[in-house]
Amino acid sequence: MLYIFCPHCGLRSQNEFAYGGDATVKRPELNKEISDQEWNNFVYLRKSPRGKHLELWHHISGCRQWIKVERDTSTHEIFKTYKADELTE
Amino acid sequence: MSQDFRLDNIGMVNRNKKISFTFNGKKYFGYEGDTIASALIANGVHLVGRSFKYHRPRGFFGVGVDEPYAILQLERNNERDPNIRATEQEIFEGLEVKSVNCWPSVNFDIGAINNFLKMFFPAGFYYKTFMWPPSFWYKIYEPFIRMAAGFGEASIKHDKERYEHKYEYCDLLITGSGPSGLASAYAAAKNGARVILAEDKPRYGGSLLTSDVNIGNQTGAEWSEKIITELKSMSNVIVKNRSQVFGYYDHNMLVMSERISDHLPKTQKYLPKQRLWYIRAKEVLISSGSIERPLVFGNNDTPGVMLSSAAKEYIKVYGVLVGKKPLIFTNNDSGYETAIEFKKNGVNPLILDTRKEPSSDIITEAKNLGIEIKYSYVVVAAKGYKKVKSADIAKISDNKKDLSNIENIECDCICVSGFWTPSIHLASQSGNKSEFNEKIDAFIPKKSKQKENTIGSANGKFTLEETINEAFNKGYEVSNKITENNNKVSIPTVVEKKSTEHDKFWCVPLPKGKSYKRFLDFQNDVAVTDIELALREGFRSIEHVKRYTTLGMATDQGKTSNLNGLQLVSDIENKVVPQVGHTTFRPPYTPVSIGAIVGREVGKHSKPTRKSPMHEWHEKNNAVFVDAGVWLRPRYYKQGNETLFEASKREAKNVRKNVGVCDVTTLGKIDVKGPDAAEFLNRVYTNAWLKLPVGKARYGVMLREDGIVMDDGTTTRISENHYHMTTTTAQAANVLSHLEYYLQLVWPELNVNVVSTTEQWAGAAIAGPNSRALLMKLFPNTDVSNEALPFMGYKEADLFGIPAKIYRISFSGELAYEVNVESDYGNFMWEKIIEVGKEFQIQAYGTEALSTLRIEMGHVAGSELDGRTIPHDASLEGLVSKKKDFIGKRSLSRSAFTKPDREKIVGVVPLDKTTSIPEGSYIVKDPKAKLPNPKLGHVSASCWSVEYDNPFSLAIIKDGKNMIGQKLFAMSPLKNKTIPVEIVSSHYVDPEGKRVRA
Numbered sequence A: 001m002l003y004i005f006c007p008h009c010g011l012r013s014q015n016e017f018a019y020g021g022d023a024t025v026k027r028p029e030l031n032k033e034i035s036d037q038e039w040n041n042f043v044y045l046r047k048s049p050r051g052k053h054l055e056l057w058h059h060i061s062g063c064r065q066w067i068k069v070e071r072d073t074s075t076h077e078i079f080k081t082y083k084a085d086e087l088t089e
Numbered sequence B: 001m002s003q004d005f006r007l008d009n010i011g012m013v014n015r016n017k018k019i020s021f022t023f024n025g026k027k028y029f030g031y032e033g034d035t036i037a038s039a040l041i042a043n044g045v046h047l048v049g050r051s052f053k054y055h056r057p058r059g060f061f062g063v064g065v066d067e068p069y070a071i072l073q074l075e076r077n078n079e080r081d082p083n084i085r086a087t088e089q090e091i092f093e094g095l096e097v098k099s100v101n102c103w104p105s106v107n108f109d110i111g112a113i114n115n116f117l118k119m120f121f122p123a124g125f126y127y128k129t130f131m132w133p134p135s136f137w138y139k140i141y142e143p144f145i146r147m148a149a150g151f152g153e154a155s156i157k158h159d160k161e162r163y164e165h166k167y168e169y170c171d172l173l174i175t176g177s178g179p180s181g182l183a184s185a186y187a188a189a190k191n192g193a194r195v196i197l198a199e200d201k202p203r204y205g206g207s208l209l210t211s212d213v214n215i216g217n218q219t220g221a222e223w224s225e226k227i228i229t230e231l232k233s234m235s236n237v238i239v240k241n242r243s244q245v246f247g248y249y250d251h252n253m254l255v256m257s258e259r260i261s262d263h264l265p266k267t268q269k270y271l272p273k274q275r276l277w278y279i280r281a282k283e284v285l286i287s288s289g290s291i292e293r294p295l296v297f298g299n300n301d302t303p304g305v306m307l308s309s310a311a312k313e314y315i316k317v318y319g320v321l322v323g324k325k326p327l328i329f330t331n332n333d334s335g336y337e338t339a340i341e342f343k344k345n346g347v348n349p350l351i352l353d354t355r356k357e358p359s360s361d362i363i364t365e366a367k368n369l370g371i372e373i374k375y376s377y378v379v380v381a382a383k384g385y386k387k388v389k390s391a392d393i394a395k396i397s398d399n400k401k402d403l404s405n406i407e408n409i410e411c412d413c414i415c416v417s418g419f420w421t422p423s424i425h426l427a428s429q430s431g432n433k434s435e436f437n438e439k440i441d442a443f444i445p446k447k448s449k450q451k452e453n454t455i456g457s458a459n460g461k462f463t464l465e466e467t468i469n470e471a472f473n474k475g476y477e478v479s480n481k482i483t484e485n486n487n488k489v490s491i492p493t494v495v496e497k498k499s500t501e502h503d504k505f506w507c508v509p510l511p512k513g514k515s516y517k518r519f520l521d522f523q524n525d526v527a528v529t530d531i532e533l534a535l536r537e538g539f540r541s542i543e544h545v546k547r548y549t550t551l552g553m554a555t556d557q558g559k560t561s562n563l564n565g566l567q568l569v570s571d572i573e574n575k576v577v578p579q580v581g582h583t584t585f586r587p588p589y590t591p592v593s594i595g596a597i598v599g600r601e602v603g604k605h606s607k608p609t610r611k612s613p614m615h616e617w618h619e620k621n622n623a624v625f626v627d628a629g630v631w632l633r634p635r636y637y638k639q640g641n642e643t644l645f646e647a648s649k650r651e652a653k654n655v656r657k658n659v660g661v662c663d664v665t666t667l668g669k670i671d672v673k674g675p676d677a678a679e680f681l682n683r684v685y686t687n688a689w690l691k692l693p694v695g696k697a698r699y700g701v702m703l704r705e706d707g708i709v710m711d712d713g714t715t716t717r718i719s720e721n722h723y724h725m726t727t728t729t730a731q732a733a734n735v736l737s738h739l740e741y742y743l744q745l746v747w748p749e750l751n752v753n754v755v756s757t758t759e760q761w762a763g764a765a766i767a768g769p770n771s772r773a774l775l776m777k778l779f780p781n782t783d784v785s786n787e788a789l790p791f792m793g794y795k796e797a798d799l800f801g802i803p804a805k806i807y808r809i810s811f812s813g814e815l816a817y818e819v820n821v822e823s824d825y826g827n828f829m830w831e832k833i834i835e836v837g838k839e840f841q842i843q844a845y846g847t848e849a850l851s852t853l854r855i856e857m858g859h860v861a862g863s864e865l866d867g868r869t870i871p872h873d874a875s876l877e878g879l880v881s882k883k884k885d886f887i888g889k890r891s892l893s894r895s896a897f898t899k900p901d902r903e904k905i906v907g908v909v910p911l912d913k914t915t916s917i918p919e920g921s922y923i924v925k926d927p928k929a930k931l932p933n934p935k936l937g938h939v940s941a942s943c944w945s946v947e948y949d950n951p952f953s954l955a956i957i958k959d960g961k962n963m964i965g966q967k968l969f970a971m972s973p974l975k976n977k978t979i980p981v982e983i984v985s986s987h988y989v990d991p992e993g994k995r996v997r998a
């Protein structure tokens, strides 16, 4: 079970969190004309990298904040965690 | 019955407490502190089971977790406990155990014929034998495999025992209380660290209990007793026996299973059977020791052949002799220690040492005691079927290839020692890559991967002095990183006998003309020939050899067999062991009961049960409840002998005719607040929200980004910047997360906050033509006329002194209101509604009547919004704004969602107006069409229309709009029904929606 540092609450066990997928995906702006392909990429296409990955976790049984977690997908090492609005390196 | 093999003056069992138990129906006795193994051996019983594949006789091989043979079935409190290890299970009064994997009895086992058919059971026989024809699987192969294989039989009854989970945090977790565990725990505890020390056996001390050593002028056993007593008295230390740390998971999470009452006659009422500990440790010291390595020779699986360290422990801990004519077969000094214990207790052993001219303190002591020793000697084969009777021994040449002077000597047990294998399982599970150490011919952990360090013999330290020094230093070092107390205790002096190097020799060659089975894996019956065959057939990777031969895949996970297997593969392949590598160690280290894993999360405890504030009233009024997510909701209120069908019909009819009240507390409620709340809702919902006036409600549909409907519900503007959103019961939590996601990550510039208020409000839906009349009596000071409170209107009012909120919304399609009060007043509100409603013939109605009402109105719910439908499919396209953008809008223009024959919701009525259509039925054109019959869609919900008194269903079918009026068929292969139906509008009752606006 992972031990995740919530920037709002501190170290908490994984079972307080819900996984939220790739944190690098950016939603297309509202009212913007975009192609089917671009929209398709946003809705469905995700990379599944081995190694460092920036992902979203929701501290669902804690402060209910979405946070960004930089994690190694093969070793589970967590390098850094960020608040939702914090700039990532 | 006398215990012929019990010694009088040695051992740690309680001689004052005799305990009787039965094995295979026969009564035996032992003493408190005995295991089943020690008690049976004391009684001269060595035959306890049959092997997995060949059904060869099985005895005892070890004395603890590594035991591959003595797997028994335990019966307690009328429950069966399969696959317990006789070497670990302590006896208690009335214990009943029996052998497994044998029929009709352990003494005469028909399956043993496999032993004579072994040409049919070579490596990979599972893959070779049970292949063709496929039809043989079901009738012949599977029953055969099931009957022949496997050990104990699990109980199929509900397990009434109690299992618990516990979460614990500590500075330092130490896994094993041998010399390294005790020393490091002591050093760390004295330095102020919060320590958990776990020991899998009942007694603390590990090898100190059996070895002839001295620490700080005390015997090993005395020293361990002193240390453990002091540790137990310290408030920063938790000491646990009968507790196995079996798994090392990510981020220093370790899991330990504590056997709390497995050794007690009957579980105490408030004492669990086992407890699973989830331990998050800042640092971990792995002090799990080492397991003696067997030697491989002919028939080395015969009962009576066992590890020499086990024989020693049976003597020193249990006061039990495993034999009276022991043969010690060793490649190192450990065998001598066992021989010395036999000798000291009046038994004359014979030592066969594979080494030519070894010399050390221990060997000298054995010689001085007059023990007979034969150097460069091996056991060629054990003789005897159900118990060792004699052994063929031989002189072995210096190159270890040739045997000479073969002779048969009498013996009743063969104690083997092939040196020691560190238990690196936990270190390996933590991600630590191990390395092969040629000095000890075994793998030891390399660089720490997580916060773990391995110490003592688990780290390949085989002298006590090294172990004690390393453990005191490590215990101090890792604790000081955390506490920074700099409190170092002094290291005691150690006295031990010096030993010399082991022989790099494990597998005795076969004499000419003999084909004895030489076993590597004792539980899965994997012999030398199986490995040879696998390699001949081209398997090279050790992982493949393992799976093909099943070496190390039994419940003991190869604790005694892996290294000998690797050694053999490297010898045949002319490689060194590290080139072959070892297979992956995975948790659990020892088997864990399913009950312990599940813990208290069984039955009703597997999830919370949520009840509305009106729950007690429902109970008193004969409500029959149904699970709605985690909520309990009244399904119907039973009157007399009513069935579900009769009751729900009565309740629904009463709503259409008079007035009904339904508990809608479970609906999800979310407060949406802030200056940008309207803009936010406008982006979340498909319809327009910017112009909703204060005091008005609106029905809304929200989508996922892929265009699928996520949820629906009404949201009311309470004040300028305050909205009250409702969601379906099932989606409440998901919708809140969804909203938080967009507010926190996508549109953080919006000044809006959301919070769940589901539990803050109790809700009652009042529906039916009499509902306004009732409301006028409930709220005499509030104008609830159609003009003052129109459809989709909202008012705050006073309910007999209680503040209430009235929403004029309707799910039933009737003139209806939803009244909300603070949860604590829920019951008061409910009782007032029932009391005042009497004169209007009010009746409470449950979810079944609610369903009926919404289905015949064509209102969609979860069975239509099932994660596959877009607004169009549910006839909600009128709510999709063309002007503004919203979540998921771009997806709606995808070609699959815009094709002309897209599915749409319709109504379905059976032509005979009497046959109910099963939910889930297919709608087809031709019921006799060739299979697979092309289906137009499926029936999503069915009811008995109370308006028309005939069955009515909703269905979502292809090109539904143009299907209205057609005669089709509803087919339910599950219920074997084909029903001719007519497709009608989904709005079966009041299609113009006059009633809700009345």
Ligand SMILES: [Zn+2]
Pocket: A006, A007, A008, A009, A010, A059, A062, A063, A064, A065
């Ligand atoms: Zn948090």
